[in-house]
Amino acid sequence: MQGNQTRPTQLLACPAPAKLNLFLHIVGRRTDGYHLLQSVFQLIDRCDYLDFSVRDDGVIQRLNEVQGVPAEQDLVIRAAKLLQTYSSSQLGADIKLTKQLPMGGGLGGGSSDAATTLLALNHLWNCQLSRQELMALGLKLGADVPFFLCGTNAFVEGIGELIQTITTKEQWFVIIEPGVHVPTPSIFSAKELTRDTKVVRITDFPDATNATWKNDLQAVACTLHGEIKDAIDWLSQFELSAGLASAKMTGSGSCVFCSFDDEDSAKKICAQVPKQWKSWVAKSLQQHPMNTWLQN
Structure with a gap:
């Protein structure tokens, strides 16, 4: 499938939107220390943006510096490598990340960047993973990543992995x-x-x-x-x-x-x-x- 000559080789200015927690309740704690929560996650139109270009040599690299985030620790690079391993893709990617969302702001920027990376490279590499497969993969990167992969506003429970679509009012x-x-x-x-x-x-x-x-x-x-x-x-x-x-x-x-x-x-x-x-x-x-x- 990856030999398909019609597959795109670039996706530019891919949005990674922020989220707001319209509420966030802690309702318990698991024996492994993880907290159980309930929340409504609201997508908003403030975004980071990512550029992806396919490489044929399997190399995955970030083209720009991101202050405070070494490339090897970046969820974007980790997401790309996770997808590459899981799908056995022989392709790689050059990635540019343009940050607008503050780190440590509670807006989910890193998780959203990872989700957009999985969505974009699943398409560019023609991995053909379903949304549900991507969400399961995203959970390995962080509890908020599946929400951004789900792609709609949601009532979220558990440690963040139990997601029910919800319609919120325009505001x-x-x-x-x-x-x-x-x-x-x-x-x-x-x-x-x-x-x-x-x-x-x-x-x-x-x-x-x-x-x-x-x-x-x-x-x-x-x-x-x-x-x-x-x-x-x-x-x-x-x-x-x-x-x-x-x-x-x-x-x-x-x-x-x-x-x-x-x-x-x-x-x-x-x-x-x-x-x-x-x-x-x-x-x-x-x-x-x-x-x-x-x-x-």
Whole structure:
């Protein structure tokens, strides 16, 4: 199949979108130390971008430097090599990664980059793996990777591998990057972390009045990094109502967000964000943008 002369040799500017956790509850802990969670993952239109060019010599290399991420540790390179080994492909790839998503921001940038790599190279190398096979492979790289491979917004449980498609409302988000990097292990290992939040059902979301949609990691992160608390406090001035409009942290931090029903409102608030913080407006997505590029 790899001898097919019609197969493309490049895919350029492949998007790797960020996600927001509209809520994140820790509902238990496994005997191996992994935490059990419930969350709704929301895709947004802020992305990293990757360029892929096929090589015939089997070499996989990243063409550019990424600050703080040596190539051999990059999930992009690890994903490419994992797919190459699993599929027994003799092909390689030159890869360029253009980062827009902050590392340690809770936006899933590294996991999303890995997922886009699997999707793109599965196509370029003509591996013909199904979406489900790619998701199983992606779980070896990290708990969030299968979500990005699933390609739709989702109600997520377990350690991140139990995924149910969900439709979310169209909305806009003001996102603030407080300028701190939060190592995920420091949050999950904290003694103060709540690990017994009551389990909710997918049908509860988002209208249940008996559930508080929060991020259980937020209190610990705010204790460790006052900048996160400051950003949440600032955004909280603009809450439209209780519930999903509430300002909160995404993932294990450090980025925080607040949702708005229209773009103009979000842009007006974003323009007021204090200059010491990076900020931007993002729109909700219903599908991963790679879904329109590739048919799996």
